[in-house]
Amino acid sequence: MQLTQLLAMPRLGLSPVVAPPTADVPRIRGVYTTDLPDPGRYLDGGELVLTSTTWYHEPRDADVFVAALAGAGVAALVAGTAGVGTLPAALGEACTRHGLTLLTVDDEVSFAALTETVLAALDGAARRAPSAGLHRGLVAAMASGAGAEGLVDVFARATGVWCAMLSATGRTLAGGVPEVTEQQLARAHRDALAGGGFPAVRPLTGGGLSLFPVQAPAAHRPPAGYLAASGDYRDWAPGVADAAWEACALLALDKSATQERRRIEARFLREAADLLAAGQEEPAAAHLSSLGLDPGTPLTALYLSTTGGSYGPELAATVLEDVADRVPGCSVPIAVDDGAYLMLAPTQEPRVVDAAERLAPLLGNGRAALGTGSPATGAAGLRRSIEEARHAHRVAALGTGTVRTAGTGELSSHLLLIAAVPDDVRRLYRDRLIGVLERYDAEHGSDLVGTLTAFLDASGSWQRCSEQLHVHVNTLRYRLQRVEQLTGHSLATLRDRVDFCLALSIT
Template identity: 40%
Template sequence: MRLRSLLAMPRLRLEVVTGEDELDRAIRWVVTTDLLDPGRYLRGRELVLTGLVWRTRPADSETFVRALAEAGVSGLAAWDLALGAIPADLVEACRRHRLPLFKVPEDVAFATVTEEVVRQLSADRAADLTAVLDRHRRLVEGTGLDAVLDLVGHCHVLAPTGRVVAGPPPHDPGALAEAFLTAPRLPHHVPALGMSVFPVAGGAVPRVADWFIASEGDFGDWPPERRDLTTELAAIVAIERARLDDSARSHRDLVAAAAAGDVARLRDAGLADAPYVAVAAAGGGDLRPEDVRAVLAEALPRPRAVGLLDDEVVALVPAGGEDVAAEARAALGLLAPGLPHGGIAAGVSDVATAPGLRAAVEEARYARRLAAARSAERPSPVCVVRHDELATHVLLLASVPDDVRRMFKVRLLDPLEEYDRVHGADLVRTLETWLQYSGSWTRCAERLHLHVNSVRYRIQRVQELTGRDLSRPEDRVDFFLALRLMGGDRP
């Protein structure tokens, strides 16, 4: 849209005050401001509307117009309601900086000007860009998404973690991502940010595994042409996402080779010398393994390969200075608002080179099982377990079937939990602390702020209720394991 087009809009009745020879300038957007120096909020090619609230003295006109000119603004439309005219100093400043100046009639609201210009811009873009976007649909594999977004303008492509995939960074990507994950339905307008969010896959995949588009304005007020344009853009983004997914699927062989300990295949793929960390993950609820693969590829720092292994997702991440487990936990935590309880459980191995990757994958998968068990006992949308949380007994417990683990815990601890519930005796905590201090009556009493005789009485009651003898090492081990199954790492 050109500045000249404003003169053809009958509702606006704008008049050119100065800059008749600059009316072929293009308008990208329309902005209303009453700041004296709004330059940092402008990106260029705007039509600026102002009521001159910023003007307290004639010299202010030079400051204001210079800021607009340096920002690359296309034109200025103004009216001073209190003065009833456009000040001569503003006209002179616009003439000096070659900035076209329009007079807005006193009975025409700035909102009317904005509405008319935005409607025309949307219609023009839809008409002009349909063919271009269609070509980019075919060419995007070679050009990328940024070239397409440059054409559309005021759009951003983001991952549900808030990572900016393409386009300039929006004001608050984290808030946009949370709005996308938690909106009751999509598309969704985010009034606080003045933007609307749209899914790329259109509901075909869970939001935590999708990308989304954020576009300025309330989609409910858009003309049909702009909605069609956004739909076309989503299709183009989906093509680019599919292309990247195809590349990721080619890494499944690397994951299989690591799990099998096939050092020759790993060496052929260039994984022989560098150290790696293995990560295993699985999802619950409606999350399919393929969805978890997409989530893990997004959450991990620079994964070398992410692929399916049986019903789990396994990733190989180059070992650098970062803490892979901490970064994965932080990224998955950002997705928690869009996950059900027990949504994703993940395990992270120690660092290993090619000969040790088989053991690293097994370690990560054991850690993932422990994470799943913890999520089941203490419902949480995300649980990540590190390799250093895997003691020998934990590895053993992770390999035991769930029904056996549950029965083992019930037989040993249910009588104590029921007694505590009825009498408030705190037997479970006393037993846990006593075992923690290797059966020391004194240290246990000090830790619980009890008399030693009270500790002795409680432990005696534990033995009576369970029929176990805590002087026997095997009975102590049984209780220790049962407490770990219950969540014995509580403070």
């Protein structure tokens, strides 16, 4: 049970002297009463320790006693004052130093009554262990077509543990946890991704939340979803965590069937894309109509790629599949070498960005690049939108940040020309003009790159740039002369200024 649950019982008269932490609230797994000066050898961790403090004679005694408790990992210390009159100040100081929660109890409440209350609460949780029929109930719910909603309902009723089914990006699909909002569930999911490792326990006000992964059909894919359940799974009754894993396994089977259907649809959609590329608009339109896509309705092509993290390009398909699950009239994703395509209504593009940002923790130091074509109708228009999305994606990849986006507005920018240049040529070009400045800045603690950027942003205005940088014009001239000396380019000519602008746009 949670320590906060015990403090919420007014009849016990417990009062904090050293308050429990607001995060990672201690869990009580047993009760131990002692007046030994050093009881560490008899503790296993998680106990609520009760003491009358008759062992206390001098401040050093408090430090020895509390250090033993903290080292064993007990949940909290309850000190009674019926036999000693007042609580030693050194005890509170020692608990503060060692980070141990210290409580006092009313003189009218006996240690026996406190022990009985805690053990009854722990025993009550044990009696909620799942019955032998839970397995049959979970399987029956899935076989009946009840899906995620039926599974979480069966699990919650049988175990007393409230739970919710989350999508791969942390959206709530079914069920719920009382007093936990969808925003809190999504935040717990994001924190768990950033922390790595499952099952994960995330602290929440008044308790915790355990997240179990629904394994994807393929080992190299991210989890297909998550089961979020109230409390810390380590405190559950025997068998409950196993039941949670079983529910996740059944959900994974359901996801596997969905994946197989999507693979078939994606093959037909890829054929339609190939027909569009070949200019065969009539058969392409027929393919699209057979997949439920109306060529007469405006659609936008999107191209998403993901690099870095544990999953690389596979993460792009997961993001787009999450969008396809909740957007009517949306195509299935089409996997390509480094990402995936999707066609959907123009107004739904923000959903793709939102889904990518939700899974950003899995990218690590990588990035997601999203290119968007213009809205189009008809086979010819869709062919143009797909081409635009592909080119916009190359521009987005040049951007900064974890999730980078670009649309048709960037296709008239010089960035499109840079994106068409091979990576090694771009790197060489940037290093020749900007790399030398960066190395100089690192060696001398200067900021020539920042000064150059500010000067070009000010359209070459010495006065405006000096005001922006809060330096004298002569200082600005000195810095830019050093830029010219190091690079061999002159800021007095438009041609060389263009070279600098292009080099700075390469990341």
